[in-house]
Amino acid sequence: MQDMKDLAEMHWKHDLLGSIEVGIVVVDRRYQVQVWNLFMENHSNIAPSTIRDKSLFDHFPEIDESWLRAKAEPVFSLKSPVFVIWEQRPYLFRFGANRPITSPSQFMYQNITIFPLASLSGQVDQVCIVVYDVTDQAVSKQAVDDLNNELQRLSRVDGLTGIYNRRYWEEQFEREFKRNLRTPGESSVIMLDIDHFKKINDTYGHPAGDEVIRQLAHLIEDVSRETDICGRYGGEEFAILLPDTASENVMVLAQRIRTSVEKLKIEYEQHTISFTVSLGIAQFNTAFGQHIQWLEEADKALYQAKKNGRNQVIIAGS
Numbered sequence: 001m002q003d004m005k006d007l008a009e010m011h012w013k014h015d016l017l018g019s020i021e022v023g024i025v026v027v028d029r030r031y032q033v034q035v036w037n038l039f040m041e042n043h044s045n046i047a048p049s050t051i052r053d054k055s056l057f058d059h060f061p062e063i064d065e066s067w068l069r070a071k072a073e074p075v076f077s078l079k080s081p082v083f084v085i086w087e088q089r090p091y092l093f094r095f096g097a098n099r100p101i102t103s104p105s106q107f108m109y110q111n112i113t114i115f116p117l118a119s120l121s122g123q124v125d126q127v128c129i130v131v132y133d134v135t136d137q138a139v140s141k142q143a144v145d146d147l148n149n150e151l152q153r154l155s156r157v158d159g160l161t162g163i164y165n166r167r168y169w170e171e172q173f174e175r176e177f178k179r180n181l182r183t184p185g186e187s188s189v190i191m192l193d194i195d196h197f198k199k200i201n202d203t204y205g206h207p208a209g210d211e212v213i214r215q216l217a218h219l220i221e222d223v224s225r226e227t228d229i230c231g232r233y234g235g236e237e238f239a240i241l242l243p244d245t246a247s248e249n250v251m252v253l254a255q256r257i258r259t260s261v262e263k264l265k266i267e268y269e270q271h272t273i274s275f276t277v278s279l280g281i282a283q284f285n286t287a288f289g290q291h292i293q294w295l296e297e298a299d300k301a302l303y304q305a306k307k308n309g310r311n312q313v314i315i316a317g318s
């Protein structure tokens with residue numbers, strides 16, 4: 001009678017293991033598989049009879065053995081479960097995504113729980129690894145993250161040129177100003193303005209003027225270093241922040257920009273447009289009370305360059 005009851009219980013436990021939509025794997029201390037449910041069979045194409053009493057690591061070389069041991073050993077010794085979410089490690093078993101056509105993911109993201117299976121004496125010689133398919137959750141979280149990153153990027157850049165907009169550039173500038181106040185360095189700033197830009201608009205039209213601004217932005221970015229922070233400050237005005245660069249070295253960059261612009265020929269419809277720029281440089285000074293004073297110095301130098309006849313570079317205070 002008891003035998004019949006045991007048999008019935010085994011039967012429904014088997015059905016239960018087969019029907020739940022999570023992976024159930026029981027391994028012993030040598031990581032040899034004792035239980036392998038239908039979920040695991042379906043996703044791995046490995047039958048329970050094939051993998052039973054075989055090492056998990058032999059069948060799944062992609063599993064980082066030392067990592068899994070570090071996670072599972074405390075489950076054996078401390079008898080308390082551990083959880084690993086997909087953000088820590090995307091998967092334990094590299095299974096294909098359930099819906100490879102509609103899912104943008106190539107593989108199944110998994111959350112993992114490892115819990116102890118104690119014997120009647122309380123000893124833990126086996127642990128159960130539960131594998132949850134969280135691909136949908138991971139994919140939608142990543143889509144939200146991607147969208148947020150894109151929104152953040154868009155909020156920082158100027159729509160016409162793709163370089164930093166004034167607001168974001170000024171934020172960086174203020175931060176650099178404060179950094180220089182703490183540890184006085186040799187950072188500099190360049191203000192740059194297109195000469196007689198109104199004439200370009202008037203002669204070739206506003207869209208041609210836009211193309212000039214766009215190409216100038218690319219030129220500035222190409223010529224400057226990666227650590228320099230370039231921004232569109234106003235209509236035809238640009239600002240370049242050069243951390244840890246003394247004004248003599250900034251002069252080299254400013255002249256390079258000026259001469260490159262001078263040589264630039266922009267083909268727009270049937271026109272070839274040439275133009276020049278004026279630049280003002282100001283080096284950081286501890287006497288500046290606010291970041292805006294630093295910028296005003298560069299602006300004054302730019303004004304001087306315009307006044308002196310344009311197409312030139314002036315260093316503030318020189």
Ligand SMILES: Nc1nc2c(ncn2[C@@H]2O[C@H](COP(=O)(O)OP(=O)(O)OP(=O)(O)O)[C@@H](O)[C@H]2O)c(=O)[nH]1
Binds near residue numbers: 160196236
């Ligand atoms: N195409 C275009 N024009 C712009 C944009 N923003 C500002 N402008 C124009 O830029 C011109 C700036 O002219 P001004 O400030 O007189 O300066 P300028 O003609 O460059 O003369 P100087 O700076 O003294 O050499 C104005 O005609 C603005 O309409 C823009 O995004 N696109």
